[in-house]
Amino acid sequence: MNNISEIWNEICYLLHDNVKNNLSEKDFETQVIRSIELLGWKEYKNEIVRQYSIKVGRNSLIRPDIVIYNSDGNAIICVEIKRPSEDMSDYNYLSQLTSYMRQMKSDFGFLIGKELRVYYDGHLNKHPDPLLIEKIEFVANNNKGLSFVKYFSKYNYDSVDFHDYLKNKIKNFNRKAEVDKLLTILVSEDTKRKIVSFLKTEFSDFGDDVLLDALNKIKINIDKIYDKTRDGRQKEGYPPKKITGKPVNTIEPPKSIGKPDLPKILSSINNSARITLAQIYSVLFYMKKGFDFPSSVKFTLSLFPDVNYYQTIADKCGRRFAGDIPTFEEWFKSGEMLYHLRAKYSLSNFEYDLFKKLLSS
Structure with missing residues (x-):
């Protein structure tokens, strides 16, 4: 077998570099035949058949442009050819190819025009339409x-390597389908509402009035990100996003431990940071019961149904109050917590006594 890169580069020459704008579909079909023969399949051996007639119903016939057969005489690939000047995004072309593949019971279909598209419709396909497993531009190397x-x-088709390649392509296709599904959810109005709700919880220190005024002065928008193709057109892309927090399943504290009386605490705190103080109070409540910081945050998370993120409460204790979590833990152990709470949040005497009673218990 010739060098792989030489074969591909010759295919590019036949189907792109040496193709004139006014080339007829029939002449282009001849170029496609020559390209397929470079892969080892031969027309004179009847491995490549042009315009094979398939009877559909009583009186109708359909004719795939090309059908490729294996050594057992089974159709394995149907080929639909379109002139390079035609728009390959036309769904009718895929519909034609799908019909041919299913009538011939071939696992694969090639749609060939200004580029090569490879479709799979074998038993591993769990989707209603053939899977587009490859879209290839006719570019050398x-x-x-x-x-x-x-x-x-012909020499590698149906080999172990080929089946591994196919399974990997199907896996990637299924993953992309899941990404597309999630993307639709992420850009939905429901998600945007959840983000606004998250911001209200995250920045509750400022008070509802201040926060709402600030939100009214900004625009929150979530859109798909697009990359440029080589010819400058837009195509969808999915660059990795930096995620600063993730939902954590809430953990209910043991019933024997009890819970802080949050309604009483919230009604007792007359402070613009009352939600934050109530959450810090709850974390300290569980730490006083002997639990570590992460467990105390998770227990607290279960008490605030509007908060979806572990990091929201952890940040209020660490980054936004103590500077970091180790410092928060150190203040708790050293007895400095009360001093820093009063200094940071200007606690009233009543609020100070509330925390003092908790920390002294």
Whole structure:
């Protein structure tokens, strides 16, 4: 077998570099045949058949442009050809190819025009439509093109390597489908409402009136991110996002431990940071019961149904109050907590006594 890169580069020459704008579909079909033969399949052996007629119903016939057969005489690939000047995004083209694949019971379909699209519709496909497992531009030394030559050559097709390649492609397709599903949820109005709710909880120190005024002066928008293709067109992209917090399942504290009386505490605190102080109070309540900081935060999370993130409460204790969590823990152990609470939040005498009673118990 010839060098893989040479084969792919010759395919690019036949189907792109040497194609004139006014080339007829029939002449382009001949170029496609030559390209398929470079993969080892031969027309003179009847491994490549043009315009094979398939009877559909009583009086109708359909004719795939090309069908490729294996040595057992089974159709394995149907090929639909479109001139390079035609728009391959036309759904009718895929519909045609799908019909041919299913009538011929072939696992694969090639849609060939200005680029090569490879579809799979075998038993591993759990979706209603064929899977687009590869979209390849006719560019010399294109890595996708080299893989195509390697796995769809007559000599490697149906090998162990080929099946591993196919399973990996299906896995990637399914993952992308899940990403697309999640993306739809992320850009929904419901998610935007949840973000606003999160901001209200995260910045509750400022009070509802201040927060609402600030939110009215900004625009919160979530959109898909698009990358540029080589020719400057837009295409969807999914660059990794930095996630600063993640939902954590709340953990109910043991019933024998009890819970802080939050309604009483909240009604007793007359402070713009009353929610934050109530959450810190709750964390300290559980730490006084002998639990570590992470467990105390998780127990507290279960008491505030509007808070979805562990990090929200942890940050209020650490980053936004003590500077970091180790310092918060050190203040708790050293008995300095009460002093710093009063200094940070200007506690009233009543609020001071509330925390003093807790920390002295």
